[in-house]
Amino acid sequence: MDGVTISLFLLLAVVVSGMLARLSPVAIPLPLVQIALGALIAIGTGSAVTLDPTLFFLLFLPPLLFLDGWRIPKEGLFHDRGTILELALGLVVFTVLGIGFFVHWLVPAIPLPVAFALAAILSPTDPIAVSAISARVPIPKRLMHILEGESLLNDASGLVCMRFAVAAAVSGTFSAGDAVLTFIYVALGGIAIGLAVTLAVTRFKDLVSRKLGEETGSQILISILIPFGAYLAAEHLHCSGILAAVAAGIAMSYEEARGKALAVTRVRRTAVWDTVQFTMNGIIFVLLGEQLPGIISGAAKVVSETGHLDPIWLVFYVIAINVALAVLRLVWVWVSLRFTLFRAARKGQVIQKPSWRLVAATSLAGVRGAITLAGILTLPLVVDDGSPFPARDLVIFLAAGVIIVSLIVASVGLPFLLKDLELPPEPSHQREEDEARIAAAEAAIKAIEATQHRMGEGRSDADLYSDVGARLMELYRQRIDGRSNTEDEGNQMRKLEEIERVLRLAAARAEREQIFKLVRARKIPEETARKIVRDIDLTEARLTAAT
Template structure:
């Protein structure tokens, strides 16, 4: 099948499975997509694709990692850099050494260097898989951020370890000093190059938009979507980590976006575009993984000569050991760092054995592991087959499935047993920021009209004051929704004040819902006017766009109102 047709089919099925997942909420979307991919390729005449690891890494991984680097909260990321680096670097080395020797002990026919290659392949967690599985399960926010930060950075250390394990197998030569130098060059070079690419794009974009404004929003969004591919390909061409280059470009671009508050159209188009890209490419990654399963499993079972349970038991043993090593490192190597972060207020939840178990189960492997396994050469320099390659690919694939299934089943059970974390810190900060914004708007409206307008016409002043009164009342309602009762009040007054706040919030909630209903009525009338030929398509689009923007704003305010009301009822 042609490559273009394959990509289009994969994107199509990715969208369809996303819709199907709305009706199958008990099954995580990645598992649905893997199962569909396997079903599509299982029959003799099914959809069979030659999986090119380099093409896969270049096409699907950079935009997803760029988006994760762009979205991840930077303040918390740098505050939690200690535990993140211990997982991204220390855990990978610990896993390669520990699991490598274990694999060689379990399967003596595999040379030690090949066992280290397998351990390196399965050592990094997958950012796409971790986010897809854990995003809606209730993982504490800061713990989730540690997991995301780990999966963003550990690909480079895992792939460098794989590179040297394969080189040791091919040449019989290994040097720890060479490994250290190569890792520093690959990691630091990738991060530096990505930051430079992101900064260069941001500077160019600022120079252009200062001249033309928001008119070029669509073109800038398109260039932004192409940016991770440019960072990745340039990094691979220069011999550094293209994956880390894409992540660093996302980081840098996000910092530049903090100075672009006035570019509304660009910002809205960017959010919508990345939502589509992430959804499509996430689905494609897991579908492609599923499409490879039948051929990988089939070839291994044929080699096993009917003893299918032997490779299956090896998968279970290696996967269980992988999770066990992760639990051990989290307990011994990271827990103290997390305790210090908790004492400094960087993590709201106290590290407990139950939380450590949840973080262990969240160590999910994904498509990068499969791409790394399939990138192992087929032959040795003399023409002999690479030792144990087919079994290595099977074990890596089995580990992906095992961690996905165990994480999908075990994480919800463990997270339900975690104590309620209370109101997240970011919710309180968000409320404070909204209060500051509303108060600043009221203070601006309260300025004397002459300070903002030269007119002294009595009619204009009257209309101005009337408009200021309506706007101030609306901001006052929003402040009433967000404010808490004074802590210094007596318990009785505090309880009465809390009840008054709850009543105000409930009234505001009802008002927002009524405004939303009114917008729906307006929109239906506009479409009826167009169907009756009383307005044209251009007028319809302009009027509906205004209502859509209002609805987006109202829906966000409604979410805040509901969340705040539920928080009040809990307290």
């Protein structure tokens, strides 16, 4: 019962944190609010949740990584693949080596393998935390795509590096040659398993749906189980469950493009996954806050291992590691930019050089978050000989401190750097959108013609089908004309569409309010009202999504 009660309180804390963040007169990042709320819960109750590292890793990481792989824009990922790979792979190795040696030098009590493990888990960034920080100062789309792609890949690379570092710390042995071969097997095996699980499950699901029909609830549940299945299968075969979850998510996006699921399934599944993402990220930060008093207490007890007596040195260590991370990231981003400009010049391309503020913003956006916390809490409690894992409480404190400080620094610095920033022009996709809408409208006209002939053939009221079909086809022809006209006429059409959208939104909201009035007056049944309101809600959701 205690576990159930604690889970419910954690969910309540996530809800309350959202309210507090919106009530705040200043833009406080939601993760910071959740951490503070978790700390207050721990102080108020005098106890904290006892976390099983392996279970924590299993419950939180697969769905979050799967969703990242599923939803990340593939066009941006492939367009900026060079920059993303430089940040996600090169920067991770650079960070692991640089921060690993720096931490061991800064705190000799932390063994080098443990320092590398800490550096590895500090290397992944968290775009969700960045999004929360920049809610009132939007991040440029292309920069956000780069940060999302970097996060997707460096989650996997950083956690895999941590796995090797922890293995070396636990066993006391490390072979570079064996590590490289193992890394190749672990990485390729994890990717293959993730792809295979998603393809096998979705194809079997489609076969069952064709035979028996599609049941929306089951489809949603299957999508939630896929990342766990991919992760467990990969771990069972001693491959990377992390990469398996990422690969499963990427495969899911391509399977989704086949268009086999019902529209209602996609709408409801999106809502469920939005809730899962919000809940899991929130719980992770609340748990960080709840663990914080215990982490601070444990780190204060081992501060003597660092060669000091005053716990204030722990704060100094956290700040020093944050500065080192920022410097390494800034150096890597600057070198990466120079390399990109050099390659473009070799190809005869002209690229507008980004301003120093954009470079600094890219560096400052390396915020640590949920993945870092989830990973650091999976450190084993003991090593192979049964002795406690060296400096475990200390490195957990350092990781938690880096998360908090990076969030605070980015929340102050990013709005300043991004405000009124002149950005290089981003390519417009308006022409592609217009062409896609014209193609869709032409396909709709053909389908209406075929369907009306089939429905009205041999019927005495065939003219009704012809009238309705002609009216619908005329609507689609108007859309085609509006999209295929000159640029000025196209802009005029889009302005008219925006006016129509606003008017239809006002009409939909008035419709819904009237339905609720009729329900309150008991003039229509609730079941009828729910059906009508659902249709109105879907219309409003479509209209608001167009903004």
